[in-house]
Amino acid sequence: MRTVNQRISPYLYLIPSLILLVAFTYYPILSSVYISLHEWNLFTPEPKFVGFENYTILFGDPLFWRVARNTLVYVAVTIPITMAMALIMAILLNERLGWLRNAYRVAAFYPTMIPMAAAAMLWVWLLNPGIGLINHYLASFGVPRIEWLYNMDWALPAIMMTAIWKNFGYFMLIYLAGLQNLPGELYEAASLEGAGFLHKVRLITLPLLAPTTVFVVVVGIITSFNVFDLVHLMTQGGPGNRTNVLVYYIYQHAFRFADYGMGSALTVVFVVMILAVILVLMRLLERRTHYEV
Template identity: 35%
Template sequence: MNRQRVAWLFLAPALIVLGLFFLLPVIAALALSLTDYDIYALANIHNLRFVALSNYWLLLQRPLFWSALGHTVYFVAIGVPLSMGTSLGAAMLLNSPLAKMKPFFRTALFAPVVTTVVAMAVIWRYLFNTKYGMANYVLGHFGVHPVDWLGDPHWAMPTIILFAVWKNFGYNMIIFLAGLQAIPIDLYEAARIDGASAWQQFRHITLPMLGPTLLMVSILTVSGYFQLFAEPYVMTEGGPLQSTTSVLYLMYEEGFKWWNLGSASAVAFLLFVMMFAVTALMLRLSKRGEGADA
């Protein structure tokens, strides 16, 4: 038996699992998105009809879909820079030779990542409660009137963004910390000898050396933030006035509230196309940046 056959033999179990639990469901969902599969078809498969791209066309004509897309883009546009900036700042603090108790702070800052989203969202819902939440209690000492954090359409999404940044920044922090520790110390010593300030060292050494890490973290963060669901589901249920309804939350409602599984599958594939386009754009921009630097 040659090496190629041995390699395929070892890969076969993993490929079978991926095919059964990933590729097959994706193909089935794509097929469903081309049908009017709903609760009537669920009761009797003979009620199923092939509608081609009608689900996609109807979705693109729905104001709710564009509203949910706007909320998702707003969440990504604000949350991703905040998350990455916070993660990089925390990683630089932990990487500093002046930092003390590094293992403790690494564990404490990473702890929210490994906790259940639903449990943390429930706690944050109480913290930002209008009447007895800790946030309004603190603001009251400064003479600020209580804010309806999760009941006001203007404050609901910023509150969810704040929770998501706190919940997820520890994961990126660990990746950034590994990237910072891989940068040779000699570069910083040579820069200090040449009289470079801390900002110049950060701009001309840290950021360029972290380029591949920044790209990977940005792609992972954007992909994760596009899949906004658990936070509004637990904290606001898509409200108030549908101001926190995301694309994924819309997909959930279409599929499991109204049982329009064909339309829900169409929402999922539209979201996939958007995520793929944004990722491809980020990769192309990064290659252009590398070409310009060269």
């Protein structure tokens, strides 16, 4: 009796989350795969099976490759900078700075607390080429006027800047939490051996923070790949699709163009892409990470 109970009870406990996962994750993914094999749009109101045609069209479309490239550039640039800033701030703010420490912590974390829509609109004004504060200050350093969101080359960097400003506080908080857990005796020992601040950071802090870093990387990649709100609010993918990213492209197809087949094909490609990137990174990072201290 007890053994049966023991065998069944874990599954019983899993049922609530299983139901939610099936309803909101597994079923939609499978159904996306199914719809992606159909032509289903305004001209074909009833889904018609077309095999991999949606994928063929997609991979043959230069715009898709531009969107994919924009997304990868966004991920590849924002994550390292966000992480570096978060880590440096966390290490500095973990030092004893007296009452200033909390003030700095609040200052660094505050962008994260602003609603995304408000932050995006704030930056639209800050970045306004004519009357925005950023160009105003840049001009006082003699930097020529930049058209930011109006410009094909500067629009994506401008969005990345906003994202970094908005997100690094969150990762800083996670790093701070990680830092609080590091054993003090190691630092004491290092001090006795005469190690300086930078030595300690390089030889103790960074290696011991590796598990936190894995978490930050994975969460960072997922949030970066999912960037939508900033693009939607600041540029709507423009000018000339230079800020169009995968999730926004999916939204355009599925909701604006009412092309459900293509929207689903894009979703499938997106899921595969994000899983692949995470798998590769986990492999790389896990090899160097030790979870016990």
